[in-house]
Amino acid sequence: MRSQRVAVWGLGGHAIRNILPALAATNGVELYGVCSRTESTVGSCAQKWNCKGWTEPEPMLIDKNVDIIFLATPIGLHFEHGMRVLAAAKHFWCEKPLTCRLTDTLELLELSRSKRVSVCEGHMYLHHPQFRRILDYVRGGSVGRVVSIGCRFGIPRLEQETFRSDPLRGGGALFDVGCYPVSAIEALFPDQQMEVSYAVIGTREGSAVDTDGHAIIALSNAVRVHLEWRINCAYRNEIDIWGEKGSIFSDKVFSKSPDHVPEFRLRNAQGVEKTEYGSTGDHFSLMLQYFLGTVSDMESAEEERSRIARRAEVLERIARGAGYPVNRRQGE
Ligand SMILES: NC(=O)c1ccc[n+]([C@@H]2O[C@H](COP(=O)([O-])OP(=O)(O)OC[C@H]3O[C@@H](n4cnc5c(N)ncnc54)[C@H](OP(=O)(O)O)[C@@H]3O)[C@@H](O)[C@H]2O)c1
Structure with a gap:
């Protein structure tokens, strides 16, 4: 297969x-x-990068040489820009989260199906070796049956x-950082129902957008999940998995540099701790390789759509549970 030609929209x-x-x-x-x-x-x-440059999207959208558009504009514009990308029948690779509300996400997913392009x-x-290893620990039963997860x-x-x-351009902690812990739980337990038992979203004084949130999610396999996210505070980026036979803690689970060596603090049932180390990796490049698979394989494309939909459902349940206005979008 020849290389897929990608255009990047939004140079932030x-x-x-x-x-x-x-x-x-x-x-x-x-590129x-x-x-x-x-x-x-x-x-x-x-x-x-020795590539073309456009200051308007239209010439990019009608350029027959462009196979894929990678969208990196502000979150609150993803829906409007994504509709244009899909209407042009280009594969649509988008920064997280796809949109700020479930109905918008579902509309984009449906349009991508009818246009036979990936989202x-x-x-x-x-896609980083660190998260792949966490999946292996959990699925391989290293900690026995998982009972609780904390993720911040x-x-x-x-x-x-x-x-x-700016709230109208999708600013705020829920969409900017809260979407990460939600996606981690979805990836760890893709077959489980996720019920939001409790959700609160806060806005610290002087902020135009939400600055923090906390949710408790009950999975249908009885795992209890505690998620917390914040902006404008000291850095935390971690997951803590507690099972019947042991537990795993790993730091820098979401954002990290390519030279980050993952550490896994494993404790056995008696609390005795040992540390294991994982491999480095450029997760952006690994992600692009995974995305490429969705261009050539309709099954992978559909799997990615269903994962996007599940994440969006949980984000929306959290927002609604916390009384957060999910219907805000630029121009409304
Ligand atoms: N995965 C990750 O690690 C990660 C990290 C950071 C951000 N992100 C995601 O990446 C995206 C961009 O984030 P960022 O930090 O790069 O934000 P940013 O610095 O604000 O950049 C976004 C760019 O979009 C363009 N833009 C702004 N308003 C626009 C409009 N009305 N119409 C068209 N283009 C507009 C701007 O460029 P022009 O003014 O030149 O048009 C701006 O530089 C977001 O979706 C964010 O969630 C992901």
């Missing part, structure tokens, strides 16, 4: 730092072009002003 910090280098480093994909409204950014990226959601850490993701205040402080 994330695309420039992580996605463009990962596209250049991944076999099977070719064909970049699109953003800021002419100087488009010019410098097109020059650096993928950028939860890169799921929180990030300090960012220096640069981005869409994150």
Whole structure:
């Protein structure tokens, strides 16, 4: 199969730092072009990566050489931009989360089916050897039957002003960081029902967006899950899995640099601890390789759609449970 030509839409910090280098480093994909409204950014990226540059999306959308559009615009614009990508019958790879509300996500998924193109959601850490190893521990019964999971993701205040402080562009802790712990639980237990027993979402004084949240989820296999997420606070990025025969703790489970060596603190039933180490990896590149599989294999594409839908269902249940306004979107 020839390389798939990818155009990246939205040249913010994330695309420039992580996605463009990962596209250049991944076999099977070719960075064909970049699109953003800021002419100087488009010019410098097109020059650096020797690719096309557009300051308007239309020429990118009608370019027959573009197979895939990787969307890295603000979260609150993903639905509107995603509809345009799919209407142009391009494969649609999108930053997390796909949209801010379940009905929008389902609409995009349905349109992708009718256009026979893939939709993928950028939860890169799921493809890192660290998370693969956590899956192996749990599925291999290392801790016996899992009874409880605690998972936290929180990030300090960012220096640069981005869409994150604007509720109409999808800013806020739930969509920016809360989506990670939710996706981890979905990946660990893809066959279980997830009932949100308790959810609270907070907005610290002076913030236009939600700054923190906590949810308790009861899985149909009786696992109890405690999720917590925050922005503008000290960094936490961890998972703690408690089973009948032992437990596992791992730090930097979501965001990390490619040279991060994963550590797994394993405790046996008596609480005796040992540490095991995992492999490094560039999760963005590994994610792109996984996404490529959804272009050629309809079954993988459908599996990714159903995982995106399950994550969106839980996020929406959390939002509704906490009384959070799920219907906000730019222009409404
Ligand atoms: N997986 C990860 O590790 C990770 C990390 C960070 C962020 N992300 C995700 O990546 C996406 C972008 O995040 P970011 O941190 O890069 O944000 P950002 O710095 O605000 O960049 C987003 C870019 O989108 C463009 N944009 C802004 N408003 C727009 C509009 N109305 N129409 C079209 N384009 C617009 C802007 O470029 P122009 O002004 O040039 O158009 C902006 O630079 C988000 O979905 C976020 O959740 C993922």
